[in-house]
Amino acid sequence: MLSRTADHLFWMARYTERAENTARMLDANYQLSLLPQSDEYAELGWRAMLSISELSGIYSAAHHGMKSREVIDFMARDMTNPSSIASCLRAARENARAVRSSTNSELWESLNTTWLDCQRMLADDILEREPYTFFEWVKFRSHLSRGVQLGTLVKDDAFYFMRLGTFIERADNTARILDVKFEMMEQRADTSAQPFDYHHWVAVLGSVSGLEVYRRVYRDVITPERVAGLLILYGEWPRSLAASIAEVEQLIGQVKKGRNTEAEQLAAQLSSELRNGRIGEILRGGLHAYLVNFLARVNDLASSVSREFLLPIAPEEPAAPEQPQTQSQTQTQTQSQGKD
Template sequence: MLSRTADHLFWMARYMERAENTARMLDVNYQMSLLPHSAEMAEQGWRSLLGISDLTEDFARRYRGFSAREVMDYMVRDESNPSSIASCLRAARENARAVRGALTTEVWETQNQTWLEFHRQFDGNRFLRDPGECFEWVKFRSHLSRGVTLGTMLQDEAFHFLRIGTFLERADNTARLLDVKFHGVSDEFFGSTGPREKDVEFDFYYWSAVLRSVSGFEVYRKVYRTVLQPEKVAELLILRPDMPRSLMACVNEVVHNLAAVANEQSGETQRRAGRLQADLKYGRIDEILATGLHAFLTQFLDRVNDLGAGISRDFLVPVRH
């Protein structure tokens, strides 16, 4: 396959996954903002959401406050923000248009229709009246895109580059979400004193929101059959290979699909992916927490970025996105 074609497929999938992940985080943060709490806590919630995508400084240069309306407008409709849902859906569509010959008609039409319908969904007051409905629409379109890909495309190199892009982006997002959500409360929840009793009710909503942002609340209940515990939330989202959005599941998919497109110069990238897979496969959550979750996730993100650079070097056009 031509490297330019592989590049467009890889980034089409990444941008579509990024749009869904952004919608998930915004939806959960918006639902949490409806609960009774102080203005300071509400602002901190929106700040942390921007922090997940490293956009706090850029946002502060353009907006005067951290209100829900301003942050959602920036993360949804602001096309000058390369990580906004609008920018991601446009980029996914443009990458798909560039390689229409490598896609089935259904895959192309799904991408194209998603972009065309976006403005109808999010323009005017419709979005402001019911943000949750609009976020559900983004998630549905991402699910549809992924399902059409699985259901209609030949599982050749084009298919594998789509999958690599999807799961590399998902691994990055899950790690960023965990780092931000756990970093601010790590001393409280993983220290010797344990959680404060007066915050038990808030803690439930906090950790359930983290799980719901990755569709993991029902999964947690099924796997652990116990009250929400931060260390088990971390274990589910890091080490469980049967949890679709866990780091382990994402890395497994990346390794599998890399093997399917391997070439003469990809050996080192495959080795690093396999090393990361082994570290997760044989890791234990108590060891990770003992050495520091933030340090672990920071290192994981560095390794994922290194994998992305290796994939670009070995297979794709060396263009910065």
């Protein structure tokens, strides 16, 4: 497969997954904001929301204060934010349009309809009236896109590169959600005491569709340690770090065509560590340090995939604002920004 085609397919899937994860995080934070709590703790939640996506600096440059409506608008609607839901859905659609002959009409119609309906819903001010309805719709459309892929596409290189983009993005986002949530808990001592730990852990599990899974696995009260264990090491659940990286390892094996690649070696090493990991050891070494290291390694893995299979990453240049984000250069810059 041509590297340009693989690049479009890879980023089409990454942007679709990123839109879904952004909707999940916004939904969880919105639900938490409805609980009785101090203004300081509510603001901490929205700051964490921006920190997850590495967009604190961009937001602060255009906004004063941390109002929930402004953060939701910035993360959902704002086209100047390259990781907003609207920006991601547009980028997914533009990448899909560039490679329509490598997929099928069902997948194209799904992504194109999603983008068109997104514009209509935002123009109808759904974020002001029913933000939770919009977030659920984004998640549903992402599920639909993956369902079309699994149910209608031949399992060839095009299919594998789409899946590869999905699981690299999912691993990255799950790690960020977990890291920021634990960081919030550590900072809580600097704000007023909050008696709502249960609701916050329910929200973080809900943001990754993990609450019912948690109940089946542990059948007991929700504790931070078990939440971390589920999200990091439980390989039978497709949104965990272990399951995501295992899938990445298998997919690289499908597209490498007999070559020895750095990407495969990085994925195999990381997957092995997750399969054999113990949550007690991870927590004793410091969860934040572990997740920062994990995110760095996932970034290295994604860079290796780009070098070995996709378009070469060009030197940084400002993108013209009127052009849709379909080139790997712009996409890689957005994903690999340092934390603010």
